[in-house]
Amino acid sequence: MSQEMLNDQLKEVITDLKKKKNYYIITHNYVATDVQEISDYVGDSLQMALNATRCGKDRILVCSIRIMGESAKLLNPDKKVFMAHPTADCQLANLKNVEELKALKQRHPQAEVVCYVNASAALRAESTLTCTSANCLQIIDALPKDAEIIFIPDSNIGKWVEYKTGRKLLMFDSYCYVHHQISLEEALATKAQYPEYKLLVHPECGLEVCKIADKVCSTSQMIAFASENDNVILGTETGLYEQLHKRYPAKKLVPLSSRMVCEDMKKINLERVAAALMQEKYEVTLAADMAERTLHSLRRMWDILK
Ligand code: SF4
Structure with missing residues (x-):
């Protein structure tokens, strides 16, 4: 049987199971497009969790x-939340453990701890304020000018924030390998190859790459930009390029680098989704105390954005 026929069969099985078991499937922009196609919602981490709150189903497959499963559970505490893959995890979120953060907090007891949403609930529970890649500048700008600020876990986003806001942040040296691997030379070479194109990069890229971009933005902002513009270089994980290329086949879109592949996001495929719906093995749970502290940090972000 061809892969295409197998995928069609798997899609039928998934659609059937989803209906029978009352599931809502949420999928990240970086996951393979055939999984995106059988999903009820595709977006970035916080959008996925928020969208599921309105789904009217009692089970969510992530x-x-x-960590995005944790966000989904956090905002959907009354629903059963399952992961499609047991070991798909963010290597950035795991770079620094909670003990290291606690030690830094002890040395800076007055510091505001701002945590990028791509972090474990355990790390986020130790923070005082959450931010996303779309609102990180606004969140830091909203803090008092003399505030001491610890920024976790992505130091590339932190450096971009420092550069744009002029603030000094206390950071760990940790980053997303998918974005960090792109050198200034590689970004300049792609720009030179496509001189008419606008370069959009995610702030998880290194500062030197961000500085030469036409726009530094989140995946959602990249999707919005590509929907209204042509000739775009997408500086993020290649799943976003694949999604947009499928949606807008006539547009001239290129990935900044075909090496920008997140191994963990790519662990999720149709077989995994079908098995997860059948077996319901990888349920996400969050301790009540941790959930409350993580929510507090998230609510403060929403208060600032009001
Ligand atoms: S691309 Fe992969 S490693 Fe990088 S932040 Fe996203 S999930 Fe983590």
Whole structure:
């Protein structure tokens, strides 16, 4: 049987199971497009969790990494939340453990701890404020000018924030390998190859790459930009390029680098989704105390954005 026929069969099985078991499937932009196609919603981490709150189903399947399953559970405490893959996880979120953060907090007891949403619930529970890649500048700008700020876990986003806001942040040296691997030379070479194109990069890229971009933005902002513009270089994980290329086949879109592949996001495929719906093995749970502290940090972000 060809892969295409097998995929069609798997899609039928998934659609059937989803209906029978009353599931809502949420999938991240970086996951393979055939999984995106059988999903009820595709977006970035916080959007996925928020969208599921309005789904009217009692079960959620998360086609993404573990920390995004935690976000889904956090905002959907009354629903059963399952992961499509047991070991898909964000290597960035795991770079620094909670003990290291606690030690830094002890040395800076007055510091505001701002945590990028791509982090484990355990890390986020130790933070005082959450931010996303779309609102990180606004969140830091909203803090008092003399505030001491710890920024976790992505130091590339932190450096971009420092550069744009002029603030000094206390950070760990940790980053997303998918974005960090792109050198200034590689970005300049792609720009030179496509001189008419606008370069959009995610702030998880290194500062030197961000500085030469036409726009530094989140995946959602990249999707919005590509829907209204042509000739775009997408500086993020290649799943976003594949999604947009499928949606807008006539548009001239290129990935900044074909090497920008997140191994963990790519662990999720149709076989995994079908098995997860059948077996319901990888349920996400969150301790009540941790959930409350993580929510507090998230609510403060929403208060600032009001
Ligand atoms: S792309 Fe980077 S930040 Fe996103 S899940 Fe993969 S390792 Fe984590």
